[in-house]
Amino acid sequence: MKQCNANENHWYSNHLSYCPWCKIANETGKDPFPRTRQQTPVIPQTSVSSMKGRSFNPIVTNPPKKKNAPLYKTIFFGVILCFLALVGSAMINGNDESLIASHVPVGVTPALDPTASDGDDTNPNSGTTISTKQPVLPVADFWSDTTSGEAPLKVQFFDGSTGSPTSGNWNFGDGVTSTKQSPIHTYTTAGTYTVTETVTNAAGKDAEIKTDYITVTAPLQIPDADFSASKTSGEAPLTVSFTDDSSGSPNTWQWNFGDSSDTLTEYNPTHTYTTAGTYTVTETVTNAAGKDTETKTNYITATAPKSNGPASDYTSYPTKSEVLTFVNKYQGRSDFIETVSEASGSDHPEWKWDIWRDQSGNKFISFYHDENNPNGYDSIYFDNKGIENSNPKTVSPPIESHKGA
Numbered sequence: 001m002k003q004c005n006a007n008e009n010h011w012y013s014n015h016l017s018y019c020p021w022c023k024i025a026n027e028t029g030k031d032p033f034p035r036t037r038q039q040t041p042v043i044p045q046t047s048v049s050s051m052k053g054r055s056f057n058p059i060v061t062n063p064p065k066k067k068n069a070p071l072y073k074t075i076f077f078g079v080i081l082c083f084l085a086l087v088g089s090a091m092i093n094g095n096d097e098s099l100i101a102s103h104v105p106v107g108v109t110p111a112l113d114p115t116a117s118d119g120d121d122t123n124p125n126s127g128t129t130i131s132t133k134q135p136v137l138p139v140a141d142f143w144s145d146t147t148s149g150e151a152p153l154k155v156q157f158f159d160g161s162t163g164s165p166t167s168g169n170w171n172f173g174d175g176v177t178s179t180k181q182s183p184i185h186t187y188t189t190a191g192t193y194t195v196t197e198t199v200t201n202a203a204g205k206d207a208e209i210k211t212d213y214i215t216v217t218a219p220l221q222i223p224d225a226d227f228s229a230s231k232t233s234g235e236a237p238l239t240v241s242f243t244d245d246s247s248g249s250p251n252t253w254q255w256n257f258g259d260s261s262d263t264l265t266e267y268n269p270t271h272t273y274t275t276a277g278t279y280t281v282t283e284t285v286t287n288a289a290g291k292d293t294e295t296k297t298n299y300i301t302a303t304a305p306k307s308n309g310p311a312s313d314y315t316s317y318p319t320k321s322e323v324l325t326f327v328n329k330y331q332g333r334s335d336f337i338e339t340v341s342e343a344s345g346s347d348h349p350e351w352k353w354d355i356w357r358d359q360s361g362n363k364f365i366s367f368y369h370d371e372n373n374p375n376g377y378d379s380i381y382f383d384n385k386g387i388e389n390s391n392p393k394t395v396s397p398p399i400e401s402h403k404g405a
Contacts, residue, residue, distance in 0.1 A: 134203075135163075135164070137201075137204045137205075137206060138161055138162065138163030138164065138199045138204075138205065138206050139161060139162045139163050140161045140168075140198065140206040141159075141160040141197075142159055142160050142161070142195075142208060142210075143158050144156060144157045144213075147213060147214055148214070148216070148217070149216065149217070150216070150218070150220065151187060151189060151190050151216045151217065151219055152188045152219075153186065153187045153214070153216045154185075154186045155187065155214060156184050157182060157185065157195070158182045159182050159199070161208075163199075163206075164201055165199035165200055167200045167201075168197060168199040168200065169197070170183055170196070170197050171197075171198075172185045172187075172195055173196075173213075189216065190216050190217050190218040192212045192214070192216075193212070194209065194210065194211045195213045195214060196210075220248075220287065220289045222248060222287070222289045222291070222292060223246050223247065223250040223285045223286070223287050223289075223290070223291070224246060224247045224292055225284065225285045225292040225293055226244075226246050226247070226283075226294050227243060227245055227246070227296075228243050228245055229243070229281070230243075232299060232300055233300070233302070233303070234301075234302065234303070235303050236273055236274055236275055236302040236303065236304060237273065238300070238302040239270065239273075240270070240300060241269075241270045242268060242270070242271065242283075244285070246283075246294075248287065248292075249287055251286065252265065252285070252286045253265055253266065253267055253286075254284040254285075255281070255283055256281070256282040256283075257273075257279060257300075258279035258280040258299075259273060259397050273300060273397075274401070275302065275354075275398055275401045276302050276303050276304040276354070276397075277398065278298045278396050279298070279299065279300040279301075280296065280297045280298060281295075281296050281299045281300060282296075304368065304377075317350075317351070317352075317369055317377050318348065318368075319370060320369050320378075320380055322369070323367045323380050324380075324388070326340075326344075327340055327367075328386075330343065330386060331385065331387070332385065333386070336384055336385060336386045337355060337382075337384050340382070341365060341402065344402070345402065351367060351368070352403045353365060353366060353367045353368065353402050354366050354379075354398040354400065354401050354402070355400040356381075356394035356395070356398045357394065357395055357399055358393045358395060359395055362383065362384065363384050364382065364383055364384075364394060365382050366379040366380065366381045366382075367379065367380050
């Protein structure tokens with residue numbers, strides 16, 4: 001490659017073919033670069049064909065001065081015309097790479113395709129090929145910061161695709177999509193979701209599908225307490241099995257059976273009522289979200305036992321008159337109830353009696369008596385002075401329960 005001595009300031013491999021100023025000099029015999037009025041150009045009469053491989057150096061003399069453009073303008077326009085001629089020739093030949101190669105700066109070696117062989121007509125001047133890197137198919141891949149949790153579940157997805165994708169699309173499996181590279185998505189409903197990412201570049205596209213990738217559970221709620229019992233009434237001693245029917249996944253339980261017994265913390269407890277009475281049952285359930293209580297008033301009724309023997313067995317229960325006769329001799333005593341209770345155990349051990357309190361804290365004693373009724377028995381109540389009370393406001397359960405031999 002040779003540089004034109006006419007100050008064209010451009011690089012090319014076929015000097016005579018592409019330099020317009022040299023062509024003008026050879027074909028017209030006129031100096032394309034007049035210097036001064038005294039200089040007269042002497043144009044060698046050498047044909048173009050005989051000058052291949054040599055640079056053209058016109059001999060310049062001093063032509064007469066004339067009013068022409070300054071030298072720097074002439075050089076400037078000459079460079080432009082030279083460049084346009086070079087580009088035009090490349091476009092006509094359809095060879096853009098020769099143009100690129102001819103303008104590589106001095107000291108810079110262009111990247112060549114090592115697979116190209118000499119004589120490759122891709123670049124007829126150098127015998128080598130300047131390679132252009134072709135795009136490859138992308139390979140889709142992704143991951144996320146979490147894959148499970150309670151709704152609403154916020155998930156950050158990260159694109160891990162290779163192959164330099166230029167665009168992508170996400171399908172989160174719940175009807176929502178996104179075109180962001182690393183989107184954030186919130187799942188609001190419990191379920192299992194399959195996530196798909198599709199990436200694209202100039203070479204094509206690829207999809208990564210992760211089945212059942214995200215698992216969303218329902219949020220924990222405050223439990224709703226409820227329970228049931230195997231039976232709600234019967235003779236004492238009455239054994240009842242309680243079943244927890246609460247919802248909301250409680251993990252602790254607390255039971256109050258209403259008879260002053262210890263509170264139980266079992267899941268499905270069993271309790272025995274030993275004394276006749278009506279009992280209110282309460283269950284309290286708890287989980288991490290909170291607690292709830294279910295109270296069933298007068299839920300359990302335990303009655304005094306009845307004799308299942310023949311009618312003659314009922315004679316062991318006293319009649320009302322027998323009770324009145326018995327208690328009359330103890331009336332007026334300050335410790336009437338305690339005295340009568342102790343005396344009943346020694347004088348009438350076959351009798352049954354209970355000691356109660358009313359809502360004001362007053363004590364009462366009741367005796368079970370039989371009025372020759374084979375289907376059951378009644379009770380008669382006395383206050384702490386021994387006076388009969390037909391309807392005391394007693395509070396269940398009784399303080400003490402006694403049964404004779």
